[in-house]
Amino acid sequence: xxxxxxxxxxxxxxxxxxxxxxxxxxxxxxxxxxxxxxxxxxxxxxxxxxxxxxxxxxxxxxxxxxxxxxxxxxxxxxxxxxxxxxxxxxxxxxxxxxxxxxxxxxxxxxxxxxxxxxxxxxxxxxxxxxxx
Numbered sequence: 001x002x003x004x005x006x007x008x009x010x011x012x013x014x015x016x017x018x019x020x021x022x023x024x025x026x027x028x029x030x031x032x033x034x035x036x037x038x039x040x041x042x043x044x045x046x047x048x049x050x051x052x053x054x055x056x057x058x059x060x061x062x063x064x065x066x067x068x069x070x071x072x073x074x075x076x077x078x079x080x081x082x083x084x085x086x087x088x089x090x091x092x093x094x095x096x097x098x099x100x101x102x103x104x105x106x107x108x109x110x111x112x113x114x115x116x117x118x119x120x121x122x123x124x125x126x127x128x129x130x131x132x
Contacts, residue, residue: 001048005129008045012038016118023111029102031111033091035118036060036084042125043067043081049129060084060121071132077124083117 015038023031043063047055050070057063064078094101 001051005045005049008041008048009126009129012041012045012122015041016115016122019111019115019118023108023115026108027103028106028108028111029091032084032087032106032114035111035114036087036091038118039081039084039121042122046070046125046129049132058085058088071128073128077121080117081121084114084121087114 015034019031019034019038022028022034039060040058040063043060043066044055046067047063047070050067052066055063055066060081061078064074064081067074068078090096091102091106096102097105
């Protein structure tokens with residue numbers, strides 16, 4: 001499972017780089033969405049590293065809950081990680097926005113905050129992986 005964990009870690013970090021690139025290019029909705037994706041992938045990496053045979057779901061809150069079965073300190077990051085969950089649909093689908101599109105409503109500040117949260121989640125999870 002170490003190989004699978006490492007693949008997911010690398011993808012989480014690549015996604016974070018992509019989120020930053022989208023942010024710098026003014027694609028703030030994509031900066032938010034890819035930040036959510038990087039959080040989802042780092043939590044998936046942790047669970048694979050703990051021996052999970054199948055990790056599914058997109059909710060960081062749910063993935064953190066699964067991780068608490070191995071380390072109760074994931075309850076602490078859950079309250080932060082959950083903030084990224086709102087970016088899973090809202091950032092991509094016009095049907096989620098009453099009278100506009102996601103490219104029009106997400107701001108530079110919101111994208112910056114999403115990236116900051118993703119960085120915090122990644123740091124938290126990497127520390128647990130390295131110390132286990």
